[in-house]
Amino acid sequence: MNIIKLDATPSTNDFLKALLTNQFVENFTVVTAENQTSGRGQMGAKWEVESGKNLTFSVLVKDVLVEITSIFHLNVLVAVSITEALQRFTISNLAIKWPNDILAENKKIAGVLIENSLKSNGEIFSVVGIGLNVNQKNFDDLPKATSLSCILNHDLDKEAVLVSIIQNLKRNVALLQIGDYDKFWEAYNQKLFKKGIPMPFEDKNGVRFMGIIQGVTANGKLEVLLDNDSLKTFDIKEVQMLY
Missing domain, CATH: 2.30.30 (SH3 type barrels.)
Known part of the structure; x- marks a missing residue:
């Protein structure tokens, strides 16, 4: 697993995209930062976390999407991969808030921002940005947010959580490449927040x-x-x- 570790960067997504323009980057290359100063969420929302407490990282995913109309398949796969990884750490009551926020006990623990680039040869490169609250304790200004540590009442090894998510992502991408879409959509819909209510x-x-x-x-x-x-x-x- 190729992991680039940074102390601080404005955005891991932007760092990885800049890297792509200058050199060949191996599939599933990961860029992590202890402090992300200009992190973004859906629709330009700012993603703020305590430095060193959480996971902020981006992953390059390529050779998966074959046409621009199938882009949301990757959103589904990423959300499901994160929930599967977190279940290994006994995080219960997980839900996916459309389109791809991850909730536990009705509070947000993770957000996803996927940025896609269509190359001149038709190849689609996707930079998957993930922010996950791991060991942060204070959410006074964010009443709808929590962390894995708050739920479990103990700190977690951030590296172990990161590896688990990437391993799930790689395995599920391999399934998506052979056209196994239904499995992910079924899991996504089963965990869809407030479905049927x-x-x-x-x-x-x-x-x-x-x-x-x-x-x-x-x-x-x-x-x-x-x-x-x-x-x-x-x-x-x-x-x-x-x-």
Whole structure:
């Protein structure tokens, strides 16, 4: 496993993308940082963590996606790989909050940001950025966040958690390469946060409504059953779950 360890960097995703433009980078190369000063989440949200307490890393994944329309398959695979890895550390009540935040006991423990690049020869390179709260204890300003340490009441070996996630990712990528999509989608839907439960939402115009999550489409849109029994799909920028 090729791991590049940094003390600090603005963004592990940006570091890995810059590396890709200058040299050949081996598949599944990992860039980790003890302190990420400008980490990003979905839709440009800032990802802030205590230095040295958590895992902030990026992984290069290539030779997996064969067409741009299948991009969300990788999101599903990454989310499932993380939950499978965390189950080995006896983390229970894991859920995937659409599109790919990881929750435990209804609180966020990890976020994922996947950035895809289409090369001139049609090859798709994906930089998978993962932020995982491991040993941080203080979440006073983040009431909907927690860490593995808070859940288990003891600190964990960050390296062991990292290796477990990468091993799961590599194994699952091999399955995806032979077309075994259904396994990951089934696992993703089984762990989909608030699936089948009436809950409030807010659309991009600030309008609130009730709905029931039915699932996620192949291209990553959220399917919600509305009060009038109609089924509507939403993109990530079009709706927010209120919980």
